[in-house]
Amino acid sequence: MSEPTAPEGRREWPLWEVFVRSKRGLSHGHVGSLHAADPEMALRMARDVYTRRQEGVSIWVVEAASITASSPDEKDPFFDPAADKVYRHPTFYDLPEGVEHL
């Protein structure tokens, strides 16, 4: 995907990704994005766009350009190391009959 370019002569407000903690005890989750000129404005707009019905108790905004992401093209080799280590899962192990609390 190439970076979108704004029509000539104008500068778009940068894109921000919005993360909302829906209630205390849960982590922030990605809910969407928006355009804003600066971080304060991004926060205020995130409140208006993404929490009109008390969907959150805390908001993070991150400028989209600052996010480094794994590439979907290299998905298989990149996540490969996890695929052949079934012994990381508890179900890998045989237990003698009758053993409890393990």
Add this chain to the structure above:
Amino acid sequence: MSDQQAGFDAMIEADQRIEPRDWMPEAYRKTLVRQIAQHAHSEIIGMQPEGNWITRAPSLKRKAILMAKVQDEAGHGLYLYSATETLGVSRDDLLDQLHAGKQKYSSIFNYPTLTWADVGAIGWLVDGAAITNQIPLCRCSYGPYARAMVRICKEESFHQRQGYEILYTLANGTPAQKQMAQDAVNRWWWPSLMMFGPADDESAHSAQSMAWKIKRHSNDELRQRFVDMAVPQAEILGLTLPDSDLRWNAERGHYDFGPIDWDEFWRVVKGDGPCNRQRIANRVKAHEDGEWVRAAAIAYADKQHARQAGTKEHAA
């Protein structure tokens, strides 16, 4: 067939979601941009017919509700513009295309809101038709679009209920109020049926969109579903629907309804509805009037940046 195409096809076949950075066929991307942009434009143009009644709502309660609803429509537009941008188009470019008439919005918003009862009819019928269309889109193959639709559908059900309540109140009011409600339903019924788009054998994009699992049901299927829900709701309102062919068909297990005036549909789509020019002119004016605010906010952010950089340099 390329490996990429095969991977994409397998993903669709397995009912997996396609995400923004995945490879996708250019035609799939273009179809999504066209559809989601049109959807986003519809949300923000849709603020106008209802916004028309905010200052004249019959009570403070109705006014507060209507403002919240119109604000929701703006929010829905924003969710959908964000989803469109994940396909590599810029927000400014999308707005330019709307303003230049190169991308469309739903024709329903080119009809005028003549009385307060129209606000009720829009909520019940127009939002009702939109919900019928949108619920299957929550399972659309493109992840960002499906996620936006989940949020929107949750919020739409308040819209439909408030509209129904307005009509129910009017229908149980004075004879003149009931007449006003009936008149609004008479005017909004057929355009609402047209919202589902052309009949299946006339629909240009349907088959491919269904193969890509962007669409899950055909236009006619959704239209029938909507009619079947609306008829009993109209009976409870004590209002009639303006179609003498409307009757239960026990054999089909559905309501039969009369022919849709497709000439009218295409006339409005092509720009000759009652309010097409006014809607776009208002939109362009609002955008142009806001230009200095957007520029000023950027200038302010730049200044803050420069000041912060200066302070850091100074401290070092």
